[in-house]
Amino acid sequence: MAHRIAVVPGDGIGREVTPEAQRVLDRCGEIWSFELEWSLFEWGCEYYLNTGRMMPEDGLEQLRQHEAIFLGAVGYPGVPDHVSLWGLLIPIRRTFQQYINLRPVRLFDGIESPLRKASAGELDFVIVRENNEGEYSEIGGRLYRQTEHELAVQQSTFTRRGTERVIRYAFELAQERNGVLASATKSNGIIHTMPFWDEIFAQVSADFPEVETGQYHIDALSALFVLKPQSLDVVVASNLFGDILSDLGAAVAGSIGIAPSANLNPEREYPSMFEPVHGSAPDIAGRGIANPIGQIWSGAMMLEHLGHPEAAAGVVSAIERVLGETSIRTPDLGGASSTAEVTDAVLGALNEQAGARP
Template identity: 65%
Template sequence: MSTIAVIPGDGIGPEVITSARAVLDAVAAKHAIDLSYTEFDWSCERYAKEGTMMPDDGIETLRGFDAVFLGAVGWPGVPDHVSLWGLLIPIRRAFRQYVNLRPIKVFKGVSSPLRSATDVDFVVVRENVEGEYSEIGGRMNRGFPDEMAVQESIFTRVGVSRIADYALELARTRRGYVTSATKSNGIVHTLPFWDEVVAERAAQFPDVRVDQEHIDALAAKFVLQPQRFDVVVASNLFGDILSDLAAAVAGSIGIAPSANLDPTKTYPSMFEPVHGSAPDIAGKGVANPVGAVWSAAMMLKHLGHPQAAAEVVAAMEATLAQPETRTADLGGSASTTEVTDALVAQLS
């Protein structure tokens, strides 16, 4: 049995989690996979009532699960840094989820805003626990004309080595090509260090071709030449921005999944769509569940069920190909429930 902690979260989170669980139940029944769910109400709504996104023992509560399945975090009235640093980021760091994996694909029937975006199929591997998103820094002289803020970036040899190794090993299972995002011509210490360590690790993988691109040029090439990429490895900030840009290139952030992985499986990994809580459409029954469903497929694969995961992705491809089983953000007419029913039917 695989035990899954479910955190539906805010906005459309509960809606897409409900859809994804229906798909998981269908494919689990087909393959005799035993999944056990425990749901937690950790959210901005909880913060408004109790002053914390999750209880003090939240991390210890999650520690015994095989995976965490998250819907979305964020709601008007709760600052983003409060919601994220109160739930998502502590989970990533406590469980050493140092890989943020973001697959990007243009599916048949989904229109990219780019005319040239055909045969796009690549993965962004984002370093997930250090880099630019550190807790080191502070503010001084608040309220005075000379007020200042300092934010430190932290790049460690261990951190850069392991994310580079993950990307290089992943490339071996794909087209054997890694692009490393950098900005070593402008950021004088951390990014030259990143380049040096990536090059050291790449030397251990002579069968993998490795390029490096400055982040500004790379962002442009994501738009102009998205087909050229296979595996893109990047620091925390660069990977965050690039993966959202790539999702837009693929047609909609509504279908974009992610996995926060501890590749060693010492701790639970966490899976979530990246579309956010979308409060403007919450409760209207029109949310696109595909990002959550694809995240669920990634979770199945991580839990040791690659065939079931592949069948979920195939069901996605079939439903996305038809406008009557696509939601409005993808030019279709289907409701969240109708897309879910179509996915389940594909798996029956």
């Protein structure tokens, strides 16, 4: 079985960790009998500096021909963040209806959380972030620029369809896991969109009576992430709240360098996209010390999506072994290993699993 995968390494350390993760995923294909046909697209900030665009005019059409997109990182000095984001990531997410942003948060054995009461095995939850609308809207503008009367307006957009589908996805995921779902809101301060979110959450909840639910104002939920993250199972949130909570979750789990994410089109009408949570980290780019685990784990999520759950589980198990049984670490985790050395260790653990398979 062959899968066509578009690879966009992007910028900074994305160019370093993406090929390392590909090594792991190609080995999975050899072990579990499938093939990944990679198509490389050298798009990103360097492409923008040369052409004035983050990707070519027909870039989305080129990506559409693939089953999934494997993205490294986007962003680099000299290119404003809103240019890089709105020129590549957001058009991909919206054109391909990748309305679910899935971000697992897990504390591995061998990783020390900044929370003194957090321990491996207890901290394991998933954030479901709405990924197409909400607070990240193009609607708005600025008036009276560069005067004392200057005005900026940014409109949040919540549709019933968009809100219901992400909440329903989160309920279904909670049903598959431990049956507990927390919803992020701020209906005491945001008078229209958040009560709307709460109403739809309550309506969908009626279809899942077996799922235990809780609705938390975003400030209280942020505190819960720090004070009692062990109580969380699935968290559903709007675009902005989910973005903030998922980075907080990665920090609670010990390092943003190991955090993965998936931008999913659940109906599979379009390709889904898989990327680590970390950015392009230009301060360490080119030094060979970037942590590849976030990219590798994102690759495992891609394998799951492509219909290879055993291979996906094998990758996560290999990551567990490296972090839990060895001292191999990149500097962000307090070690001195290189990007390639960490990948080699993951491959070694993967090969040991292959040798144990009948």
